[in-house]
Every structure is written in structure tokens, then in C-alpha cells.
């Protein structure tokens with residue numbers, strides 16, 4: 001290792017610590033991305049018309065209410081991931097009422113995956129407000145490589161990120177803004193855009209955040 005790469009290693013930001021801290025310091029209902037009702041995601045999931053046993057993967061799930069909603073709808077094969085163990089602990093506590101739910105929790109880094117490399121045959125990849133935190137090319141490349149390996153033919157991908165008019169920061173971190181063409185370009189011609197819309201999300205504080213929601217299907 002030369003002097004520069006050693007310096008880069010030492011100055012690498014600790015995202016795991018950042019996100020654990022975010023979930024530990026305030027109740028989830030106060031977080032700037034908390035959704036009481038994940039309506040726009042559910043709208044796109046309905047379009048997919050998946051069987052209840054379909055494998056649904058939620059990337060960077062945090063403590064999202066989407067999982068309870070999916071269980072309410074009868075989906076039974078759900079894998080959730082996050083870099084933050086605190087987030088997934090909170091999620092699992094919140095889902096303790098669903099006694100028979102079979103959920104697979106994977107604590108791993110989407111931009112430097114290990115356990116996630118085993119993920120395959122995914123029918124639906126869902127990401128809300130995660131990809132936009134990956135501001136470096138190497139992070140984005142790792143994320144899209146993982147997605148493309150995990151998703152099965154005819155599988156669906158929902159990406160919901162801050163749009164080009166949207167905020168440039170979230171949770172104190174820089175973000176990389178997207179529109180549907182940029183997401184199409186990253187996914188490549190093997191993926192067909194089925195639906196997209198811009199969506200204004202109201203934070204618990206009352207402030208707004210502008211998202212682009214996209215639904216793609218792999219050929």
C-alpha cells in the first residue's frame with residue numbers, strides 16, 4: 001500500500017457509524033425519510049402483479065413501513081438489507097406483531113457487498129432513498145453490478161431517488177440526483193422503463209423533498 005492509498009483508507013468516511021447514529025438518536029417517526037404510508041412504492045408494486053411468494057428485496061430498507069405493508073398484502077418472501085444494524089433491529093422490533101412472517105435480514109454494504117453476493121433470483125428490487133447517497137463512481141458501479149446479478153429475467157426494479165430539482169443533501173450527506181434517463185442509462189438496455197413519475201414527499205417537519213419514482217423490468 002503506498003502512502004496515498006493508506007491516507008485514503010484512514011480518511012474513509014464511516015457510513016455504518018453515521019447510519020447507526022441516525023437511527024439511534026431519534027425515533028423513526030422523526031426521521032427526514034419516514035413514511036407513514038409508502039403509497040408511491042405500493043402503487044408501482046401493484047403494477048408488477050407479483051405472486052405472493054415472489055422474492056422481494058428491499059435495499060437499504062432502514063425501518064421502513066413498507067415491509068409491514070407488504071406483509072399486510074400477503075407477500076411472504078421478503079429480504080431486507082441495510083448497512084445499519086440499528087435500523088434493522090428497529091425494523092424487526094416493529095414487525096414483532098407479525099408472528100409468522102419469514103423475513104431475511106442482511107446487514108451488509110451495497111457498495112462493498114459480501115453476504116449480499118449470495119442474493120439471486122430476485123423478482124423485485126426496491127430502493128427508496130438509498131442509491132442517491134452513492135456519490136462516487138465505484139459505489140454506483142458496485143451497486144448496479146450487484147443489482148444486475150441478483151435480479152432474474154422478467155424481474156422488476158423500483159428506484160425512487162431525489163430528482164434533479166431535489167435536495168442536494170440528506171441526513172448531512174451529499175447526494176447524487178437522478179432523472180429517469182440517468183437511471184435507464186445505469187441499468188442499460190436489458191431493462192425497460194414501465195412507469196415513472198415525480199413525487200413530492202412531505203417530511204415529518206413539513207418540509208418537502210422531490211423524488212423521481214421509476215419502475216423497470218428486466219428483459
Ligand SMILES: C[S@@+](CC[C@H](N)C(=O)[O-])C[C@H]1O[C@@H](n2cnc3c(N)ncnc32)[C@H](O)[C@@H]1O
Nearest residue numbers: 019033060061062064082083084109110128129
Ligand atoms: C434515507 S434512508 C431510507 C430508508 C428506507 N429505504 C426508507 O425509505 O425509509 C437511507 C438508508 O440507506 C441505508 N444505507 C446507506 N448506505 C448504505 C449502504 N452502503 N448499504 C446498505 N444500506 C445503506 C441507511 O442505513 C438508511 O437506512
